[in-house]
Amino acid sequence: MASDGANQPKLAGLLHPAPKTDEKGAPTRKRYRRTRSAPMANHLPAEMNGKDLLPHSESSFSVIHTSFKRVAIILIVYLGIGAICFYLVRHQIKGKKTNGLLDAVYFCIVTMTTVGYGDLVPNSVASKLLACAFVFSGMALVGLLLCKGADYLVEKQEMLLVKALHLRQNVGQIEIQKEIEGKKKSYKCFMALAFLLVLIVGGTIFLATVEKLSLLDSFYCVCCTITTLGYGDVNFSTKAGRIFAIFWILTGTLSLAQFFLYVSELNTERRQKALVNWVLTKRITNVDLEAADLDNDGVVGGAEFVIYKLKEMGKISQEDVSLIMEEFEDLDYDQSGTLSTTDIKLSQSSLRGS
Secondary structure (H helix, E strand, O other): OOOOOOOOHHHHHHHOOOOOEOOOOOEOOOOOOOOOOOOOHHHOOHHHOOOOOOOOOOOHHHHHHHHHHHHHHHHHHHHHHHHHHHHHOHHHEEEOOOOHHHHHHHHHHHHHOOOOOOOEEEOOHHHHHHHHHHHHHHHHHHHHHHHHHHHHHHHHHHHHHHHHHOOOOOOOHHHHHHHHHHOHHHHHHHHHHHHHHHHHHHHHHHHHHOOOOOHHHHHHHHHHHHOOOOOOOOOOOOHHHHHHHHHHHHHHHHHHHHHHHHHHHHHHHHHHHHHHHHHHHOOOOHHHHHHHOOOOOOOOOHHHHHHHHHHHOOOOOHHHHHHHHHHHHHHOOOOOOOOOHHHHHHHHHHHHHO
8 A cells, every 4th residue: 555656646645745834934833633523413404414415324322222122023023932832832841830821931031041940841852852943043142132132221321320420410412422432341341230230139039039048049049040050959930930030031141241241341442552552652663663654755744653553553454544545535536635525425426326
């Protein structure tokens, strides 16, 4: 990319703009300003809402919300099919039973979360094959729930947490969103841990109250369940207990897995920040300048320096830069080296026409 000056004149112009001079003829120092972020769709002026103008990007929360609804529908379909199938083979499942349909849904949940208490087990060829099919499809569905459903719940809790922290302050939605984005991983870990503790305490109290277990056995059962260990020596054996277990087991196992995922993300983010700090504080050498000199002209401009530092931080790669420049050239309809609304409209119209 750097050596191909003929194919990338716009990059050279971007990296090395003509220096400006003041009234005395001396070159002025360039000032770099932070670019404005893309406006939210509901804050755009009325004249920007036409169909022929630029499309608006959806907020990440609305995308998560849509994905969560889709996964929730898949979960309901899965449980519905599983309940019907296991209800039809209920006489081929042995163990302590309470109600045919309730036991079928309960067995479906215990299977998909891989808890496997052993209080209900398949006892025929058909029921065993059915359990095998549902355990694999259930694990795939759990993965989808981890990616979408738990994120949605935690995002909602983050908003409530930040609003509660600023309850007596006149803070708008934009300020709240900025604070969440700035401490996203920390908020996620905190909310996931808080929600997990609520589930653990709630499950322990329920088992001690309804299933008549001791506090120790109740806590033991909770731990065996949410970790999907499922020894089976203590479990949900009453009708009320299994109704509670249908919702609690699924939520508890997903919450624990999501909490560990957030802890891993937080640890990765901290290591990334340490790397960024090292890159920003290390001494610049001649070797660094040579590597940052993209067009090999002996000097390093501001944009070249930024690109080099971002590559060192691991935030972008040379391939990323090349792909971005290719997109820029595609959008630059009049080949002027700059982008305007007209360029984007014309380039998108030409793509639709072709």
